[in-house]
Amino acid sequence: MQASSLPIGYTAFVDRACFAKGSLQHVVTLAKNTLGDSQLANVLIFNDGTGKPVDVDFRGSTAAVLDRLRGESKEGHTSDTAEKENEQPPRKVGRPKLGVVSGEVTLLPRQWEWLKAQPGGASVTLRKLIDEARRVGESESQVRAAQEATYHFMTAMAGDFDRYEEALRALYAGNETLFYEWIDDWTPDIRDYVKSLASSAFKQEEH
Structure with a gap:
């Protein structure tokens, strides 16, 4: 499984003590249901991926707090999706090309000679070099x-x-x-x- 597909975790602190870990909904629900108003004022929740604090409005009932979180999450997802769609280039009509894609590579003669002398030839060597650089x-x-x-x-x-x-x-x-x-x-x-x-x-x- 790729790291980008893993669920984002969160960690909550009350003062300098770790209070809870898990999904944002879990951490917020636990804090809301077990902490008093004075303690909630001191809760800091951090995104485990970025280390940044998350702003949570604890006013109202637990359901109200979670509803606001879901609304904010939905708005953020909609905005990100719209930006990505706007960035995508128009699709070309026809069957998509699969596998190896050819292209032009400009090298000096000595560089071509070195590539050709490598095991597997120029194409294999270039692919290995690119994979390593990535x-x-x-x-x-x-x-x-x-x-x-x-x-x-x-x-x-x-x-x-x-x-x-x-x-x-x-x-x-x-x-x-x-x-x-x-x-x-x-x-x-x-x-x-x-x-x-x-x-x-x-x-x-x-x-």
Whole structure:
């Protein structure tokens, strides 16, 4: 299953303690049904994928709160769908081409000679090079996304913690050992959530 198809999880905190995890509906329902108004005012819910806080209006009944969430979700989905449809180029009439697509590639003579000398020939070598470049690019994108998610949560919940700035610098410098050292004595629930967000924030050495 691809990561993009996985359901988005959410984590709720009351003050500095982790209160609930799960779908947004589950977390909101649990908070609404078990917490008093003063505690609800201190609830912060974070998107596990982006590390960003989610704005939830807890006024009214549980059903009313969930109805507002569904309405906001539907509006956002409709807007995203409309944008994607507008971006799509017009379809060409006729049967779609399947499999290999030919195209023009311009290279210097020495580059053609090198390609032709590779096992499988130029086409096979080019496909391998492209696949490898895509793999590296996707890995780097995953690292950047994890760094940004970790940054968003740390800024919201740990901005006044000791060695917060040092931890951020280690995060973006890719220094995994130092990063975990700086956050080791943070409030346990916040530290553990930071670790979960940062699990893909450092490039793994290939052996």
